[in-house]
Amino acid sequence: MPLEPERLAEIERLREESQTTRRVISPGMEARLYSVHDVLDHGFVRVIDYMGNDSSIVQAARVSYGTGTRSVKNDTGLIRYLMRHEHTTPFEMCEVKFHVKLPIFVARQWIRHRTANVNEYSARYSILDREFYVPASEHLAAQSSINSQGRGDTLEGKEAARVLDILKSDSATAYCHYEEMLESGGGKRGLARELARMNLPASVYTQWYWKIDLHNLMHFVHLRADSHAQYEIRAYAEVLCDILANWVPIAFAAFEDYRRHAALLSRPAMDCIRRMLSGERVTQETSGMSPGEWREFQSKLHR
Amino acid sequence: MPLEPERLAEIERLREESQTTRRVISPGMEARLYSVHDVLDHGFVRVIDYMGNDSSIVQAARVSYGTGTRSVKNDTGLIRYLMRHEHTTPFEMCEVKFHVKLPIFVARQWIRHRTANVNEYSARYSILDREFYVPASEHLAAQSSINSQGRGDTLEGKEAARVLDILKSDSATAYCHYEEMLESGGGKRGLARELARMNLPASVYTQWYWKIDLHNLMHFVHLRADSHAQYEIRAYAEVLCDILANWVPIAFAAFEDYRRHAALLSRPAMDCIRRMLSGERVTQETSGMSPGEWREFQSKLHR
């Protein structure tokens, strides 16, 4: 339950109001505005505001290329052309603002994307809620034995129970102590909030407003909806993908074809493909690639 | 006449359309959307899109400071508090997109502001219009004899006439030659557009879409509407000020009081003021300031 009933009612009231505007709109975004999209156990993503739609990308490109672009058959063709050739600036001409609730360890990965605007809930100023991320059982993964940075199988039985027990009891204790340290009155002075918060684990939820342009949002999603990203941030990135698909359907489809599901093939990999297509049998030994590169190459070819 | 009749008619059609939105609106911006605001002899500024209004600043601040901010009496008080204490991130939560037509030498100063998104008309791809900036007679200034980077009195009479004659005839010649070099057909091949353009003077007009957040726009205006800025870019910055006053009237009033018309007084200057207020007569010699600093200090005190 990420939001209290009174906040949900406020959101419903907001959604019932509407105004008249001369600006372009995106029907897919209008449908989503303010609504709560649940993520993980207590998190959410809400669209708070947006600027532009697919036509804004076209419009910005046409100011660059002038009347010449009229010759491109249609807007879809132009957007796909821009995406394919990494002409990124027209995609910067759309903007979106989200309200996100997320665990601090996810927030710490997220904030590494510098080309965005952020206003975070201040735990110097205010008191954090008693909400901690505890993974669902299917996400309670063991350390991968192959990949130092990845997850292996799911923990089960007693092992899983012990981990959940630790996570729940340590966060409960930490929050009790947080409250105790803050408590004042009757002669007792509370510890400064800016100090007390440091006792809370990185699984505690924070929230922020996050504003970013479309190009940089697609770059974020490219990295964070990727299978190598940590599951917990990927859960957010996947919701952002759904929102992108509704906001700018043409640009998002182009992004899926030319970026998200595209493959960057190195110079040696392209050489191998050319040799293979001309009938040569290429092995790792004759490929000019290291064993690791060759494995990645084979996986791009679905072999 | 910066725009042809057919483009003006298109703008009028755009302004007549309206949509329904759940987003917040700014009435002052709705009134301005798409309209042409003339600047210099052939330039203009048009608002193409915007996101947010004064309430968006408040909303972002309240996510940071939590319920604590409810105690600030009202939104105006909060916005003024944020501006006064250089809490700049809530002002980044509004965004605006302009269509600007401007001479290249102005564009070269403008682009130095890096925190913005730009799509410029491409002279590799398209042909530039025959439009050159020629100063109105009251802006035809002599080099300042005091300030290496400034203007002195206005040129007059034969001196002014000679300058205007040079500017007009050189740009006319350059444009004729530009067209001649580009011309193709009947066996003649035209020079590549990306080369031909380099013969045009920096007074030729270009255009771009420019998107920026409110905080950075106020910073731009602070530097470029300043009396030390070159008149030609100041003319644009002043139009941007008018637009700001309509878009976010509360934030703009705070900006005027706490930034634009505020004074940054150095440590020695503050020392002098304290001494002066306690009755001491302070001169440049006893001030600890260089003659230049003292002059600037006196001017801040309107002496």
Next chain:
Amino acid sequence: MPLEPERLAEIERLREESQTTRRVISPGMEARLYSVHDVLDHGFVRVIDYMGNDSSIVQAARVSYGTGTRSVKNDTGLIRYLMRHEHTTPFEMCEVKFHVKLPIFVARQWIRHRTANVNEYSARYSILDREFYVPASEHLAAQSSINSQGRGDTLEGKEAARVLDILKSDSATAYCHYEEMLESGGGKRGLARELARMNLPASVYTQWYWKIDLHNLMHFVHLRADSHAQYEIRAYAEVLCDILANWVPIAFAAFEDYRRHAALLSRPAMDCIRRMLSGERVTQETSGMSPGEWREFQSKLHR
């Protein structure tokens, strides 16, 4: 003890080596290179590399202003002029890289400065050390009763003891559980590192390489060495100030006079000063300022 003996020996070895270079050097930085400057109980700041010195600022300004700047009497005068008039770009021409060890709650404030490059220790990949920030007794402050975002008096006696007890025992428990969850072998599979870390409190130490230009470093220090900044980040900012004073002594002195210890006075505040200097007795009621503004104004005048 922030670093093990073998790391300290490695640093000493590094400091003994030297090379020949054609680049400009800063003697103050050469003396500091690689050394550990302790901050808080387990943190540190180390200078890893730097580029440029005071002369680099002058050199960049002279490329902008051409031979004209030769007329400024000397380099010190030019640097002070640039700082006074907010000509910030020449200060961007110096760069510095630090190795910093700091608690996560400090890192979360620090990273909000976006114009910098960062490589942080990855707790997805590696195991965090058993090091937690515990405030020294003189920094164990109560919540301020006036300022929602500040500290009041120091806690003492039983109150202080109880807080220290909580901070120490909760972090010890969390670290034991962190190790237990990670432990594998003998049939037991460890929890993924990227999950286990979320049980650690925000007082745990992390470390990063942080690279920034001189202008943005001075801006960081301006905000974070300020009396309103949280003590724990201020402790780092003050070490950065000492380093700045050694690296670019002329620029740093100018920064102290014209930025760090300067005062930004609003339009109404400047009006009041002018009235006061002309002999008028101005009170809050006649000042045009709110009570809060008036209080801040009086404090700038040391009244």
Next chain:
Amino acid sequence: MPLEPERLAEIERLREESQTTRRVISPGMEARLYSVHDVLDHGFVRVIDYMGNDSSIVQAARVSYGTGTRSVKNDTGLIRYLMRHEHTTPFEMCEVKFHVKLPIFVARQWIRHRTANVNEYSARYSILDREFYVPASEHLAAQSSINSQGRGDTLEGKEAARVLDILKSDSATAYCHYEEMLESGGGKRGLARELARMNLPASVYTQWYWKIDLHNLMHFVHLRADSHAQYEIRAYAEVLCDILANWVPIAFAAFEDYRRHAALLSRPAMDCIRRMLSGERVTQETSGMSPGEWREFQSKLHR
């Protein structure tokens, strides 16, 4: 001849001096420091300062990944791994500063790269030199008849002569008039420099200091040394490539394999390759690609 003899002598003196430093050095950069690398007819690139070398990338990566990275066989392997997997932040840990002389129309493309620091020669403050770019005869290209943004064959004979004549005589006239408008004395007041400069064509040379990190420099070079970039900026980008190869030979080799000469293949393109490798004959009609995409795909396969 981009520099006068006295400036060249000053550079030689600079190159003869050397200091002792504890910082890491790059022998390839030391050899190049301050020297003039000619570009186009009057332009140049000079390395003014640098920070870091290949080992700095490794060092930054090891702070992120901790001891785990020790297992990667050697530094070369680690740098190649980072490049291949787009782990870009360690490459931001090196920095370089250039002095560049370049025509204004090239400067206008160059400045679009926002993640850099710039100090440009100010034509408000100082007087521009009488130096204009005039293409060598082999670069005097016709407009491409296929690509709206490209060049076709070289102009020859009378056509070439006419273009060269226009470029030379218009710039000569413009410069004469620039000097005439600026001229003062004997009762005549000169036009303000900030106005007079706008009569000069975009082929006039300017100069700047430009500072950028290694990651962003490689991105710049990726776009600007590309065959689709305008020849005149490519000429600079190619000199930057030579410098990169000397500065960070391992990183640059990785960049060449995994970025510069790599190919980004879309989802449909990868599908086609898999089908082709399994023996299917795929044509544009059965490829799921547009004719334009298919053409680009064939060219990536060197067909």
